[in-house]
Amino acid sequence: MVRKRLMIVLFCIQFIVTGCWNRRELNDLAIAVGMGIDKQGEQFKVSVQVVVPAEIAAKKSRGASPVILYSGVGDSVFEAIRKMTTESPRKIYISHLRILVLGEALAREGIAKSLDFLARDNEARSDFYIAVSKESKAEDILKVLTALDDIPANMLFTALETSQKAWAPTLSVTLDELIADLTSEGKNPVLAGITVHGNPEEGSANNSVQKVDTPVRLQYTTLAVFRKDKLIGWLNEKESKGYNYIRDKVKSTAAVIPCPSGGKATLEIIRTKTKVKGRIIQGKPRIDINLRSEVNVDEVGCQIDLTKTKTISQLESLGEETMKKLIHEAVHTVQQKYKVDIFGFGEVIRRSNPKAWKKMKQDWDQYFTNLDVNVKADTSIRQIGTVGNSFLERIKE
Amino acid sequence: MLENGKISLRQFAILVTLFTVGDAILVLPSVMASQAKEDAWIAAIVGEGFGLLVIFLFTAVARLNPGMTLVEYNKKILGTTLGTLLSLLFLVYFLTCAAANIREIGDFMATQSMPETPNQAIYIMFLFVVVMGIRRGLEVIARAGEMFFPGFILFVILFILFLLPQIHPENIQPVLAEGMKPILKGAMASSTYSSVQLVAFLMIIPYVNQPKHILKSFMSGTFLGSIFLILLILLTILVLGVDGTANNTYPSYALAKKINIGKFLERIEAILALMWFVTIFFKITIFFYSFILGLSQLLNLKEYKVLALPSAMLLMVFTIVLAPNTTFYHNVITWYWPFFDGTFNVLFPLLLLSVYGLRKMVFKQ
Amino acid sequence: MWAVAGILAIAIVIILIEVPRLLQRKMHKELWVFFTLLAAGTGLSIALELHWNIPSPLYLMIAIYKPISTLIYGLLK
Numbered sequence: 029m030v031r032k033r034l035m036i037v038l039f040c041i042q043f044i045v046t047g048c049w050n051r052r053e054l055n056d057l058a059i060a061v062g063m064g065i066d067k068q069g070e071q072f073k074v075s076v077q078v079v080v081p082a083e084i085a086a087k088k089s090r091g092a093s094p095v096i097l098y099s100g101v102g103d104s105v106f107e108a109i110r111k112m113t114t115e116s117p118r119k120i121y122i123s124h125l126r127i128l129v130l131g132e133a134l135a136r137e138g139i140a141k142s143l144d145f146l147a148r149d150n151e152a153r154s155d156f157y158i159a160v161s162k163e164s165k166a167e168d169i170l171k172v173l174t175a176l177d178d179i180p181a182n183m184l185f186t187a188l189e190t191s192q193k194a195w196a197p198t199l200s201v202t203l204d205e206l207i208a209d210l211t212s213e214g215k216n217p218v219l220a221g222i223t224v225h226g227n228p229e230e231g232s233a234n235n236s237v238q239k240v241d242t243p244v245r246l247q248y249t250t251l252a253v254f255r256k257d258k259l260i261g262w263l264n265e266k267e268s269k270g271y272n273y274i275r276d277k278v279k280s281t282a283a284v285i286p287c288p289s290g291g292k293a294t295l296e297i298i299r300t301k302t303k304v305k306g307r308i309i310q311g312k313p314r315i316d317i318n319l320r321s322e323v324n325v326d327e328v329g330c331q332i333d334l335t336k337t338k339t340i341s342q343l344e345s346l347g348e349e350t351m352k353k354l355i356h357e358a359v360h361t362v363q364q365k366y367k368v369d370i371f372g373f374g375e376v377i378r379r380s381n382p383k384a385w386k387k388m389k390q391d392w393d394q395y396f397t398n399l400d401v402n403v404k405a406d407t408s409i410r411q412i413g414t415v416g417n418s419f420l421e422r423i424k425e
Numbered sequence: 426m427l428e429n430g431k432i433s434l435r436q437f438a439i440l441v442t443l444f445t446v447g448d449a450i451l452v453l454p455s456v457m458a459s460q461a462k463e464d465a466w467i468a469a470i471v472g473e474g475f476g477l478l479v480i481f482l483f484t485a486v487a488r489l490n491p492g493m494t495l496v497e498y499n500k501k502i503l504g505t506t507l508g509t510l511l512s513l514l515f516l517v518y519f520l521t522c523a524a525a526n527i528r529e530i531g532d533f534m535a536t537q538s539m540p541e542t543p544n545q546a547i548y549i550m551f552l553f554v555v556v557m558g559i560r561r562g563l564e565v566i567a568r569a570g571e572m573f574f575p576g577f578i579l580f581v582i583l584f585i586l587f588l589l590p591q592i593h594p595e596n597i598q599p600v601l602a603e604g605m606k607p608i609l610k611g612a613m614a615s616s617t618y619s620s621v622q623l624v625a626f627l628m629i630i631p632y633v634n635q636p637k638h639i640l641k642s643f644m645s646g647t648f649l650g651s652i653f654l655i656l657l658i659l660l661t662i663l664v665l666g667v668d669g670t671a672n673n674t675y676p677s678y679a680l681a682k683k684i685n686i687g688k689f690l691e692r693i694e695a696i697l698a699l700m701w702f703v704t705i706f707f708k709i710t711i712f713f714y715s716f717i718l719g720l721s722q723l724l725n726l727k728e729y730k731v732l733a734l735p736s737a738m739l740l741m742v743f744t745i746v747l748a749p750n751t752t753f754y755h756n757v758i759t760w761y762w763p764f765f766d767g768t769f770n771v772l773f774p775l776l777l778l779s780v781y782g783l784r785k786m787v788f789k790q
Numbered sequence: 791m792w793a794v795a796g797i798l799a800i801a802i803v804i805i806l807i808e809v810p811r812l813l814q815r816k817m818h819k820e821l822w823v824f825f826t827l828l829a830a831g832t833g834l835s836i837a838l839e840l841h842w843n844i845p846s847p848l849y850l851m852i853a854i855y856k857p858i859s860t861l862i863y864g865l866l867k
């Protein structure tokens with residue numbers, strides 16, 4: 029008797045659970061991997077790079093492009109995305125987004141309004157990176173096909189990660205980090221920039237990646253400076269590096285230093301840690317930056333004797349000088365040219381002395397411009413590579 | 426006796442733990458962060474500490490009336506009329522809390538996973554399992570708790586471990602910047618979300634097979650649940666920061682989304698949602714059970730299980746009617762619910778204790 | 791229309807599940823309570839379905855606790 033009832037119950041349950049109300053079959057989804065937002069007049073133009081599964085999964089390419097670009101124009105980001113369904117056979121699914129590109133024109137007007145949708149929507153996650161397209165429209169960035177990675181948005185994602193780890197003047201920013209920067213009173217946001225080399229229209233053609241020297245390439249450039257949510261300018265390479273040093277985002281990079289007797293040597297940063305402390309001295313805020321790095325000598329282009337410890341100490345001091353200069357320059361340029369605190373010094377002051385911060389936070393950008401920033405660098409050279417002195421010395425004239 | 430089941434001390438403690446975590450795991454970090462900002466974790470410690478004190482209160486009341494549930498000794502202590510009135514109030518409390526918890530899990534599903542599914546469908550599915558549990562009795566519910574508990578503990582440990590690489594220690598600074606007031610506000614929220622709802626267990630204590638050690642069991646259950654909540658709040662602030670936590674409706678879900686181990690273990694937040702189902706399920710079941718058992722005892726019925734199904738219909742309506750939208754619900758939860766909890770978990774037990782004491786004194790004379 | 795029928799159907803199923811046993815054992819009191827609860831649940835469900843405006847009981851809670859809430863939160867501001 030019990031068994032019979034159990035069977036009936038199980039039988040009935042089948043009808044309840046097999047069809048979920050909210051089910052979306054895989055082939056009803058247009059998986060968006062890249063999104064770009066531009067301004068078109070007063071409206072938003074949203075472009076979305078969608079994966080063409082047949083192309084990616086197929087062993088032999090059919091000759092079509094692995095991704096396709098859809099765009100929609102609307103009064104809001106959400107509206108624009110829904111409008112895309114007039115072109116796309118499937119509803120756009122943004123959970124797998126890898127990169128969000130904001131057009132420079134839009135960035136200059138303000139990025140905050142375009143981000144609320146991504147923060148609020150339940151399908152959106154916060155694990156994609158955000159960048160600004162420099163001197164181009166976001167949709168042009170998404171049009172370009174890339175070699176080595178079928179899905180350009182993927183390439184953009186990994187390139188940003190890799191270049192931040194290995195080169196330093198780029199910055200990977202996720203949505204929650206960006207929102208935290210936007211809402212923080214002691215820091216203004218900073219985003220990486222992307223540019224297109226070559227003609228983006230050509231870049232969308234499949235044969236553009238069939239050449240050895242692809243004519244159209246995407247490249248990450250230096251960092252964009254924002255005041256609140258409006259783009260106000262760009263840092264150059266050295267300044268971007270300085271920024272990343274201050275924010276302790278550098279994992280490894282090449283640091284070129286001058287040799288004691290002319291010429292250049294290059295240090296490879298293995299480990300580096302930056303500590304930023306803030307204090308109030310006699311009512312005035314002061315920032316102390318302490319940079320500690322471990323480096324290897326990786327390239328020598330001058331006449332020095334690496335077997336002597338004196339040389340090593342000299343190189344270490346030169347390394348320290350170079351890094352200090354780098355950081356000072358970065359802070360200086362921002363203080364003079366842009367006058368916004370992008371380094372988070374305000375946050376540091378807030379954490380160490382909340383009472384003083386309360387008084388200063390209204391005019392923090394003023395304080396920032398005249399901020400006294402002290403930099404201490406401590407560089408230790410660990411290894412010098414697989415050879416001793418450079419063979420350059422032994423090239424007999 | 427209406428309830429013939431007996432549960433062990435261990436089962437009792439496990440139920441208390443799962444109940445304490447209950448729905449707090451869903452929304453508490455957000456409430457705490459908006460009230461106490463960076464010091465939310467300190468507020469949590471204060472709140473949970475207060476909760477432990479309340480346990481003493483509960484156990485004291487229970488000890489005075491061994492073998493009787495709350496509804497039974499209301500009558501004994503306050504007399505028939507007042508006692509019945511108080512019991513009715515308690516029943517309303519239990520039903521309301523059960524409805525609120527169902528509402529919360531429904532809202533969560535609607536916000537995060539299945540926005541197009543009508544909420545009623547989710548409530549029906551949940552109620553289906555809850556009713557099943559109640560019709561089988563207390564022992565089955567306790568055993569279910571035992572079954573889920575190891576998984577829950579394992580999950581907690583892994584959750585915390587996986588998130589450790591992502592913490593930013595500077596997020597909890599500045600410490601005690603605004604003084605004690607925000608901490609007290611936060612403590613109110615923390616205690617009433619978790620431990621200051623445990624009065625429902627006064628309906629279950631009589632069925633524990635070793636009544637002498639109830640206090641220890643009760644305390645350890647609450648303590649374990651509290652530790653988890655404190656760690657959770659600390660973790661959300663350390664990883665997401667104050668603004669991220671306060672603004673997010675379901676911060677622990679956002680937290681789980683961040684888990685990324687070697688690019689391999691990611692997007693596992695669904696498992697967190699599963700854990701929520703489990704803890705909220707036990708909270709709902711225990712509240713609902715208390716309601717049904719209480720009603721049956723109040724009316725001197727011979728069986729309580731039969732009332733499960735019709736009460737479920739009533740509960741369903743209650744859940745739907747509870748609030749027209751999430752904003753209304755959150756407002757009530759933030760500003761008024763703590764006092765609702767305080768009345769039933771602190772005020773009334775104190776009342777019972779004092780009347781008992783008074784009567785004893787009067788009769789001695 | 792269909793929803794109301796559905797609710798009634800569920801009520802009938804509930805009756806079928808529980809009532810025979812109660813009748814057999816002549817548990818009259820339980821039957822009374824059972825039917826009262828069921829009637830309340832079914833009636834309110836149908837009212838909801840017909841979009842009658844059933845106010846939330848939380849309004850009552852707000853009314854009762856507003857004074858103390860303003861007091862305590864005012865102190866803690």
